[in-house]
Amino acid sequence: MAAAFQGVPIGFQLGIDLGGSKLAIAIADADGGLIAHQTRPSQLSGDPEADVLAIAAEAADLIARSDLAARDFDAAGFSVPGPVDHERGALLAPPNLPGWENVPLRERMSELLGFPVRLENDANAAALAEWRFGAGRGARNLVYLTMSTGVGAGLILDGRLYRGHRGRASEFGHSCVEWEGERCACGQRGCLEAYLGGAAWTRRLREIAPATSRVCALAGARELVSPKHVVAAAGEGDAFACAEMARFNHYLARAIAALAFALAPEVVVLGTIATAAGEALCLEPVRALVEAQVWPTLREEMRILPIGLGDKLPYYAGVCVAREDVTS
Amino acid sequence: MAAAFQGVPIGFQLGIDLGGSKLAIAIADADGGLIAHQTRPSQLSGDPEADVLAIAAEAADLIARSDLAARDFDAAGFSVPGPVDHERGALLAPPNLPGWENVPLRERMSELLGFPVRLENDANAAALAEWRFGAGRGARNLVYLTMSTGVGAGLILDGRLYRGHRGRASEFGHSCVEWEGERCACGQRGCLEAYLGGAAWTRRLREIAPATSRVCALAGARELVSPKHVVAAAGEGDAFACAEMARFNHYLARAIAALAFALAPEVVVLGTIATAAGEALCLEPVRALVEAQVWPTLREEMRILPIGLGDKLPYYAGVCVAREDVTS
Known part of the structure; x- marks a missing residue:
């Protein structure tokens, strides 16, 4: 098998973003322009080998429909949930992909596709995408925070992806934002993820949302x-939803303030629910809360932005993993 | 003026560490071996130009006494308190060196010495020293925390010094470790520095130390x-001193836990008072507190260590600034 190319892309790249709910596949040219892409529900079978075969077949089909062949590709990038064992090219305890641990994903996909494959944690992949093509273009230091089922962070430091020792720097979601606070699924207390993560927040909402609130009306039922639904109801001014957004913004701002003092990033990109909530419900209040906690010298040059790639982010995430020469 | 050398040192390096209380000057050979060093009280005059002239004259004297000349040197490294403006080669608002802001220190020292000068914040310089020659040798990711008058951090990430946007990543001492906590000299509340910094802690001790405590006896008077004195009295089992050390360790552990989740370092080096307090009074309790807050996967490979260079740290700090090719 050929080694993954080093340096500037000269051919095409294949990008694959495998999430708990969706599978996105894209092809980009040497400049990063998307020339083909498709998304479907991921619907995993529980048998990783069968799923890998299906994904590779779909990718091959997209390549053929684009009048391209394996020889036209520099590399494929595979964005996956959870931490990655970069030495073995496998996933480490993927929370949303049971059975995928210890699967030699990089080697197997590479055999099937016929060109080199790179593997990356999804928050890192999205950070690369927003840095190279999205809201953070031109920045040297960028933090990407995603609040989907869990909370993930991707760090671009000094102009390259930072993974930490054994790729474990993406666990920022388990930083403490409330001492002796809510119990997190990880067992610790007060984790950022226990407040901002979709799984934890959904569980809370289904316990405490007033039956008469707009949130329940929009959802159809409290369960x-x-x-x-909180974002939608807050947009209509519902009191319960606004209080929930204020709580979300409060803890998000604490996390951003901590990152500001530790890393002094130029750009903080907020994905998923923060981008969906938008300026009035999330970004403006969060900026004001950060301003109250962070020195002017640090905050004045730190931009807090929604994602710039919209629903194309998963495509660019996969493509950017293929394009990036990460050495750590 | 010659540009600072790039890459591997081939000649000698001069290291200067200018602190609020002491000035340390050292000469190292190409391998980093110290061949001469001296320390004196810094006793600054209030006139930066006069002080710079005096420091340069002293350095020239040490060079001459070592039978060396300016042409034998690759570079000088200058470790200074507070953030550095790397573009202008000057100090930014140095809290312990009033009057030194906007002094073109790098250019002026270089004129006087006759070889290139590099300037670095002292926590960054100490992080480089402990990474290259001290407790963190061989690590790819290292955090150095110093608790002198203030609290500073130096980050070695992916095998190089990380400075953050405009060199402002060393302000980790102002991360919040207690919401609505103690007022810090910076104006914020609950900063790490408000608990661990020597200035804040000294103020607190002089307010609350019981007149009958061993701490006051050792100091001679509460003021x-x-x-x-807390470290010494805690070593003797004094109850007040032990409670103060427990408080120090509690907040230090919170800060280390936050760094673990954000950056997954391999090594955390604790300087000054933590090193002075040692294993039983500080390092062992801190490791146990961190263990209760950080996942096994992260903490098992994260070593928490005292400094390895002892009282030679200031010499290596200056020398390492001279030796390092920092590009950001």
Whole structure:
């Protein structure tokens, strides 16, 4: 098998973003322009080998429909949930992909595709995408925070992806934002994820949302409420939803303030629910809360932004993993 | 003026560490071996130009006494308190060196010495020293925390010094470790520095130390108590001193836990008072407190260590600034 190319892309790249709910596949040219892409529900079978075969077949099909062949590709990038064992090219305890641990994903996909494959944690992949093509273009230091089922962080430091020792620097979601606070799924107390993560927030909402609130009306029933209903109801001025957004913004601002003092990033990109909530419900209040906690010298040059790639982020995430020469 | 050398040192390096209380000057050979060094009280005159002239004359004298000349040197490294403006080669608002802001220190020292000068914040310089020659040798990711008058951090990430946007990543001492906590000299509340910094802690001790405590006896009077007396009295089992050390360790552990989740370092080096307090009074309790807050996967490979260079740290700090090719 050829080694992954080093340096500037000269051919095409294949990007694959495998999430708990969706599978996105894209092809980009040497400049990073998307020339083909498709998304489907991921619907994993529980048998990783069967799923890998299906994903590779779909990718091959997209390549053929684009009048390209394996020889036209520099590399494929695979964005996956959870930490990655970069030495073995495998996933480490993927919370949303049971059975995928210890699967030699990088080697197997590479055999099937016929060109080199790179593997990356999804928050790192999204950080690369927003840095190279999205809201953080031109920045040297960028933090990407995503609040989907869990809370993930991707760090671009000094102009390259920072993974930490054995790739474990993405666990920022378990930083403490409330001493002796809510119990997190990880067992610790007061984790950022226990407040901002979709799983934890959804559980809370289904316990405490008033039956008469707009949140429950939008969801149809309290047991169907999720954060997206909070965003919608807060947009209509519902008191319960506004209080929930204020709580979300409060803890998000604490996390950003901690990052500001530790890393002095130029750009903080907020994905998923923060981007969905938008300026009035999330970004403006969060900026004001950060301003109250962070010195002017640090905050004045730190931009807090929503994602710039919209629903194309998963495509660019996969493509950017293929394009990036990460040495650590 | 010649540009600072790039890459591997081939000649000698001059290291200067200018602190609020002491000035340390050292000469190292190409391998980093110290061949001469001296320390004196810094006793600054209030006139930076006069002080710079005096420091340069002293350095020239040490060079001459070592039978060396300016042409034998690759570079000088200058470790200074507070943030550095790397573009202008000057100090930014140095809290312990009033009058030194906007002094073109790098250019002026270089004129006087006859070879290139590099300037670095003291916590960054100490992080480089402990990484290259001290407790963190061989690590790819290291955090150095110093608790002298203030609290500073130096980050070695992916095998190089990380400075953050405009060199402002060393302000980790102002991360919040207690919401609505103690007022810090910076104006914020609950900063790490408000608990661990020597200035804040000394102020607190002089307010609350019981007149009958061993701490006051060791100091001679309550208004003379400082953290070193707490360390000494805690070593003798004094109850007040032990409670103060427990408080120090509690907040230090919170800060280390936050760094673990954000950056997954391999090594955390604790300087000054933590090193002085040692294993039983500080390092062992801190490791146990961190263990209760950080996942096994992260903490098992994160070593928490005292400094390895002892009282030679200031010499190596200056020398390492001279030796390092920092690009950001």
